[in-house]
Amino acid sequence: MAVYTGENCSLARTLEIIGERWTLLIVRDAFYGVQRFADFAAHLRIPRAVLSERLALLVSAGVLAKTPGAGRRELYTLTDKGIGLFPALRALVAWGDQHYAPDGPRRHFRHADDNGEVDLAGVCQLCGKSLAVRDYLVTTGPGASPADASADAVTRALATPRRLLEPITP
Template identity: 55%
Template structure:
């Protein structure tokens, strides 16, 4: 991780993972990528992170093979790679814990299996199908804990719509 980038002698896989995604903002950037935020300015608007840090994190994530930088309509965009998509269970686990202990009004977002419409359980699995759908097959919509868009920006507004994960905003 940044923050004194290495957990030195740690061989443990948890530490190895945190070296990649353990820095401040990194996992929130990854989360936003799952939500379809792909552009520098959109990430900046939605996260409120400083330009310098965002640039550094994106470069690091590209370096680590979590994201790829792709030109898109004359501008740059960042897409999750297979390695990045594999972080979905991490995001789900963090989300579930936050929903359970820090969301008194209930989840702010709900996720459902697009194929069958069933809401996912806390582990990210579809109770009806008995499988854990890929994020491509997951739909997101506001939940009871939602208090409307959190900011005035177009990204916050877009994330209030029912939408498919990974679909570009």
């Protein structure tokens, strides 16, 4: 990992970790509960060599942790450092929804306890509670395509409301 060691700009250093193509999509999917290499690859349709490189970078930067799973499979989960990226990711999604989603957002972020809308500051508009990431429910929005039975496991899982960070299992 070649961080801008001579650079005193936090944004430049951050972009060295998460600024590559695919990296934020991997992080987004980790928030959705994706943990297995094969699920990242199938959902993102990313070349396996690129996925392997990006996962290794995120692990070495402390954004993801790699742990043994069933058999020889490894699981990738967000660390506290990675979870700290959620406000930035959420803001980028909202900006994309505003400017590049003519049919409306693909996903809505709601409060899991009362289904209230959650603003960009992470506050439930129904109860006023400031939410932790695990308190978010992701639901389909008007811009989502209907999932079919032949879709990958992640697409099928996201077709129904689910908490962020809840593992997607095959």
